[in-house]
Amino acid sequence: MENKIKTDFEKAFKNFPLKEELDFKKNNLENFIKKGFPGKKMESWKFSDLNQIINKNLGELNFYTDHVQKNLIDTSLIIKNFEHNKIVFINGKIEEIDFNFEEKDKIQVSKGLSNQINSFKGNSLLSLNNAFCKNFYNITIKTNYSMKKPLIIYHMINKDISLTTVNSQLSFYLEKNSLLKIIDIYDEKSEKNFINTFYNFSLKENAILKNFKIDNSQNNNIKYSFNNIEQEQNTISETFILSNGSKFLKNEINCNLKGKYSSAFINGIFSLNTDKHHEIRTSVNHLVENTKSYQLIKSVLEDKSKSAYQGKIYVNPEAQKTDGYQLSKCILLDKNTEFNAKPELEIYADDVKCSHGSASGSLSEDSIFYLRSRGLNYKQAKKLLIRGFFLDVIEKITDEEVKNYIKEIMEFN
Amino acid sequence: MDEKNLNLVKDYKYGFSTDIENVKAPKGLNEDVIKFISKKKKEPKWLLDWRLKAYKRLEVLIEPNWQKPKYPKIDYQDLYYYSAPKSFNEKPQKLEDLDPKLLETYKKLGIPLDEQKKLNGIAVDAVFDSVSVATTFKDTLTKHGIIFCSISEAVQKYPDLVKKYLGSVIPITDHYFATLNSAVFTDGSFVYVPEGVRCPMELSTYFRINASDTGQFERTLIIADKGSYVSYLEGCTAPMRDENQLHAANVELVALDDAEIKYSTVQNWYPGDKDGKGGIYNFVTKRGLCKGNNSKISWTQVETGSAITWKYPSCILKGDNSIGEFYSIAITNNHQKADTGTKMIHLGRNTKSKIISKGISAGLSDMTYRGLVDISPNAVNSNNYTQCDSLLMGNRCGAHTIPYIKNKNSDSNIAHEATTSKISEDQLHYCQQRGLNPEEAVGLIVNGFCKEVLQQLPMEFAVEAQKLVGISLEGSVG
Numbered sequence: 001m002e003n004k005i006k007t008d009f010e011k012a013f014k015n016f017p018l019k020e021e022l023d024f025k026k027n028n029l030e031n032f033i034k035k036g037f038p039g040k041k042m043e044s045w046k047f048s049d050l051n052q053i054i055n056k057n058l059g060e061l062n063f064y065t066d067h068v069q070k071n072l073i074d075t076s077l078i079i080k081n082f083e084h085n086k087i088v089f090i091n092g093k094i095e096e097i098d099f100n101f102e103e104k105d106k107i108q109v110s111k112g113l114s115n116q117i118n119s120f121k122g123n124s125l126l127s128l129n130n131a132f133c134k135n136f137y138n139i140t141i142k143t144n145y146s147m148k149k150p151l152i153i154y155h156m157i158n159k160d161i162s163l164t165t166v167n168s169q170l171s172f173y174l175e176k177n178s179l180l181k182i183i184d185i186y187d188e189k190s191e192k193n194f195i196n197t198f199y200n201f202s203l204k205e206n207a208i209l210k211n212f213k214i215d216n217s218q219n220n221n222i223k224y225s226f227n228n229i230e231q232e233q234n235t236i237s238e239t240f241i242l243s244n245g246s247k248f249l250k251n252e253i254n255c256n257l258k259g260k261y262s263s264a265f266i267n268g269i270f271s272l273n274t275d276k277h278h279e280i281r282t283s284v285n286h287l288v289e290n291t292k293s294y295q296l297i298k299s300v301l302e303d304k305s306k307s308a309y310q311g312k313i314y315v316n317p318e319a320q321k322t323d324g325y326q327l328s329k330c331i332l333l334d335k336n337t338e339f340n341a342k343p344e345l346e347i348y349a350d351d352v353k354c355s356h357g358s359a360s361g362s363l364s365e366d367s368i369f370y371l372r373s374r375g376l377n378y379k380q381a382k383k384l385l386i387r388g389f390f391l392d393v394i395e396k397i398t399d400e401e402v403k404n405y406i407k408e409i410m411e412f413n
Numbered sequence: 414m415d416e417k418n419l420n421l422v423k424d425y426k427y428g429f430s431t432d433i434e435n436v437k438a439p440k441g442l443n444e445d446v447i448k449f450i451s452k453k454k455k456e457p458k459w460l461l462d463w464r465l466k467a468y469k470r471l472e473v474l475i476e477p478n479w480q481k482p483k484y485p486k487i488d489y490q491d492l493y494y495y496s497a498p499k500s501f502n503e504k505p506q507k508l509e510d511l512d513p514k515l516l517e518t519y520k521k522l523g524i525p526l527d528e529q530k531k532l533n534g535i536a537v538d539a540v541f542d543s544v545s546v547a548t549t550f551k552d553t554l555t556k557h558g559i560i561f562c563s564i565s566e567a568v569q570k571y572p573d574l575v576k577k578y579l580g581s582v583i584p585i586t587d588h589y590f591a592t593l594n595s596a597v598f599t600d601g602s603f604v605y606v607p608e609g610v611r612c613p614m615e616l617s618t619y620f621r622i623n624a625s626d627t628g629q630f631e632r633t634l635i636i637a638d639k640g641s642y643v644s645y646l647e648g649c650t651a652p653m654r655d656e657n658q659l660h661a662a663n664v665e666l667v668a669l670d671d672a673e674i675k676y677s678t679v680q681n682w683y684p685g686d687k688d689g690k691g692g693i694y695n696f697v698t699k700r701g702l703c704k705g706n707n708s709k710i711s712w713t714q715v716e717t718g719s720a721i722t723w724k725y726p727s728c729i730l731k732g733d734n735s736i737g738e739f740y741s742i743a744i745t746n747n748h749q750k751a752d753t754g755t756k757m758i759h760l761g762r763n764t765k766s767k768i769i770s771k772g773i774s775a776g777l778s779d780m781t782y783r784g785l786v787d788i789s790p791n792a793v794n795s796n797n798y799t800q801c802d803s804l805l806m807g808n809r810c811g812a813h814t815i816p817y818i819k820n821k822n823s824d825s826n827i828a829h830e831a832t833t834s835k836i837s838e839d840q841l842h843y844c845q846q847r848g849l850n851p852e853e854a855v856g857l858i859v860n861g862f863c864k865e866v867l868q869q870l871p872m873e874f875a876v877e878a879q880k881l882v883g884i885s886l887e888g889s890v891g
Contacts, residue, residue, distance in 0.1 A: 017622065042571040109485065113418045164610070242570070287889070317808055317809065320808065330820070332822070332823035333819060333823060334823055335790070335822075335823055336790065336821075337821075337823055338820065338821045339818075339819075339820045340817075340818065340820075341816075341817075341818040341829075342815065342816065342817050342818070343814075343816060343818075343829070343831075344813070344815045344816075345803075345812075345813055345814040345815075345831060345833060346811070346813045347803070347811060347812050347813060347833050348808075348810075348811040349803065349805075349808050350806065350807055350808045350810070350835040351807035351808070351835055352805075352833060352834075352835075353833075353834070354833040355830070355831060355832040355833065356814070356829075356830070356831050357828075357829060357830045357831070358816070358818055358828075358829040358830075359826070359828045359829070360818070360826065360827045361820075361825065361826030361827065361828075362656070362823050362824055362825075362826070
């Protein structure tokens with residue numbers, strides 16, 4: 001792999017004009033070569049051995065994508081349910097940035113290195129992303145501006161890309177009192193690629209971030225997505241994950257609650273079938289007093305699928321009056337399905353309210369019996385129970401448009 | 414050792430020191446030392462080979478370092494792996510010679526004076542003591558066909574039983590400390606309860622580390638044959654004045670069809686002083702195998718001592734309908750650290766397990782619950798319930814919960830819950846209003862918090878443990 005990755009790197013950044021950025025990329029490349037894809041020996045990849053998954057499903061990967069010709073956006077994939085701003089990634093390169101619904105001077109888009117991405121040295125996939133990401137974009141929402149319409153980020157990949165790593169990265173700065181809603185939609189016509197996405201969010205006082213990550217289209221790609229969220233005083237972040245379509249998907253959320261009265265909400269749904277293997281790993285760090293976090297993850301597994309949840313709540317000695325909660329539930333419908341959980345609490349302050357719960361098991365026979373006695377057949381009863389199980393999470397979404405959209409794609413309407 | 418003392422030691426017929434001389438094996442870990450231990454204990458060849466095999470394995474193993482409490486590297490070549498008990502002359506002769514603090518502790522524990530003497534090794538060594546307890550009731554036990562003796566004695570008298578079961582639950586290829594124990598274990602207890610026998614009394618052992626620079630490596634093997642029942646108590650209640658010492662024991666339990674083993678531990682090794690100097694490293698491997706159908710193994714532990722406690726008493730639920738239970742109270746104060754919990758491995762059908770863990774940390778201490786519940790694809794219709802509660806006292810200590818939950822069977826249910834809290838001002842206020850001083854109030858509240866586990870302990874231990882809970886937390890309020 002080493003030679004391949006080096007020649008691909010040379011090819012991709014032959015005449016790269018920015019020296020500082022190139023050095024940064026080279027450093028990250030070396031770090032990735034040294035560490036490689038993470039395997040199960042690493043605690044954070046204990047339940048999903050990425051190295052093995054890539055070897056088994058993909059084999060030798062390319063790291064170079066030819067971005068010379070402009071790719072046309074397949075407009076049939078654009079969502080028509082509601083008006084929105086958009087950023088379109090095609091094969092890891094941004095082809096369109098469109099903030100047509102917003103006031104021009106309130107949104108600023110710039111290119112260049114973000115100053116926060118260096119802090120995750122242990123994460124080799126982030127190094128890979130830094131090394132091969134085509135451009136570093138920074139998007140700033142100005143003070144006191146609430147975006148009128150949500151921003152949808154489309155991650156599209158062409159049919160002709162195969163056995164390739166696709167790296168994309170975005171940094172968002174939410175200035176005081178601003179609001180940003182992001183919907184991530186993965187839609188790819190390709191098979192057998194490794195897709196690596198990294199977002200960095202920085203929230204200043206009173207800012208609100210809502211991020212909905214939707215992985216709904218059925219595909220055979222291996223995906224990794226990492227969100228880093230830095231929160232100052234009185235900020236709120238809400239993350240919703242729908243984990244459904246890809247062959248493998250790991251969503252990782254790292255959230256630092258650095259300001260008083262900041263809060264983080266992470267809700268997730270795994271709805272998996274046929275050999276799929278998905279994971280959510282969260283780490284919420286309560287660094288100062290009076291912060292709050294809430295996590296709810298629900299999972300329904302069919303037909304040899306596997307899901308894993310690793311959630312960590314860290315409470316600093318200064319973070320008194322922390323309120324932290326974690327709940328993960330799983331319904332295993334078929335034999336050979338597997339649910340792994342590691343809900344972790346690391347607490348160094350005494351005046352805190354922290355708890356977690358985890359439950360997994362089969363569908364309740366009593367509930368099925370009750371519904372059947374009311375005239376439903378087994379299939380209908382099962383469907384109704386699963387719907388109720390998931391709606392609990394979906395109802396937590398605070399944005400009506402998005403909530404309805406998700407209900408629609410999950411066929412719950 | 415001079416003649417006189419040698420004779421003294423020889424007087425204890427059932428003590429393991431009868432065949433020990435006061436000659437330490439040379440410092441260090443090598444084949445010669447293992448051969449020396451084996452020779453001193455007059456072991457058969459198969460056991461020596463077994464030890465050497467473990468030693469070979471140890472050479473390729475790497476000491477684990479994933480645990481939360483870190484400790485300075487142990488120089489395994491700087492330890493004595495075999496040493497006779499200190500001569501009695503070196504021990505305190507009268508109660509008055511003892512550290513007054515120690516006496517105070519016993520007074521609070523409510524142990525009568527003659528028992529204090531025993532515990533402090535004034536008349537008899539604590540390890541001797543455990544064997545003599547066995548001797549006291551030897552007749553009753555023999556009548557039922559129950560074997561309760563030291564493992565060295567069992568190797569001589571019941572080699573077939575030992576050969577069959579030794580290492581069957583913790584193989585010599587296990588992790589670093591377990592393998593180290595297999596190579597160099599010096600003594601421990603052996604219990605065999607024959608088919609259909611319900612052991613009429615609690616069996617108990619007191620452990621104690623004697624000399625400095627030694628590691629303590631006991632090996633306990635308990636076998637409950639079909640339809641039998643035994644309750645075994647392990648007390649490590651003798652406080653020590655030694656420097657950091659390694660205690661790496663192995664405990665193996667085997668329960669055959671319809672058998673039940675109840676294993677209770679009250680661990681109060683020397684925890685080090687207020688500044689975290691000294692204390693025992695308690696790295697123990699405890700594992701029970703529910704081999705037969707309808708068998709049951711229940712672990713109860715009260716961990717108040719040791720500088721570092723690092724152990725996970727586990728159950729392998731192999732037989733159908735077998736049950737595993739784990740009840741734990743772990744208390745850390747001052748600079749103590751604990752990383753403890755359990756593993757419940759469900760292999761058989763209709764297996765059930767229950768985990769109740771209560772952690773209390775005070776002072777500058779750090780406490781971790783780490784547990785695994787693993788339901789394999791064949792463990793149809795299995796159930797687990799886990800509850801871990803942590804109580805924090807003060808804002809300089811830590812309490813952590815790291816459960817691993819693996820469910821690979823769609824007919825099985827796992828439920829896990831954990832909470833972290835502190836003693837509320839209201840509770841304290843209420844108790845103090847009723848005339849309790851703050852320390853008594855905390856003791857009362859903590860005992861209430863631990864009640865679910867304390868009531869699992871046999872009577873005599875429960876009273877002792879309850880008092881220990883109060884003592885361990887002394888000085889942590891205010």
